[in-house]
Amino acid sequence: MATGKATVFALLDEIDQAAGAVEALRKAGVPDDRIEIMSGIPLEHEVLGRPEVPERMSIITPVGAIIGFITAILFTFGTVALYSIRVGGQGYFTLPPKLIIMYELTMLGIILSTFFAGTFWQSGLLPFRRKLYDPSISDGRIGIVVSVSEDQRAQVEDILRQWGADIKDGEWRPL
Secondary structure, three states: OOOOEEEEEEEEOOHHHHHHHHHHHHHOOOOHHHEEEEEOOOOOOOOOOOOOOOOOHHHHHHHHHHHHHHHHHHHHHHHHHHOOOOOOOOOOOOHHHHHHHHHHHHHHHHHHHHHHHHHHHHOOOOOOOEEEEOHHHOOOOEEEEEEEEOOOHHHHHHHHHHOOOEEEOOEEEEO
C-alpha cells in the first residue's frame, strides 16, 4: 500500500463543472487546503464554493508604516546626533523640519511593504516554489490541482473525470 504524495492536475471548461468537482472532492474527504484552483480570470471564492482566503494586507500595511517610522526617527535624529552642525542659531533637535522627513519615510515604508509583500508574497508570485501550469488556463480553461496521498489518487481522478475534467501531467515550472 503506497503512502506517498500524489498531485492530480485537471483542466475543466466551465465554472459550473469546477464548482461541482470541488464540492465532490470535499465530500470525498479532500480538505480545502489541498485543492488549488487556477483560472485566467479572477473568480470570487463564493463562485466555486471555497472558503474565503484571509487577507494579509491589514497586517502588512501597518507593519510597513511602523518600520518606515522607526527608520525615519533613526535617520532624522541619528544624523543630528552623529553630525551635529548648528544652522542659523537653531537647536539641534528642531521638530518641524524633521516632520516632513518622518512623514515621507513613513509613507515610503507603507508603499514598499504594500508593493513587495502584497504583490509578490500575497499573490504567490515568489519564484521559490515551482507550480503546475498549462497554457490553456490562459485561454479560459480552469485548472484544479489536488494534492493527496497516493492511495486517494485514483478516487480523485475518477471524481474529476465524472465532472468532465481532462487529467493532465502539466508542466512544473517557477511562476
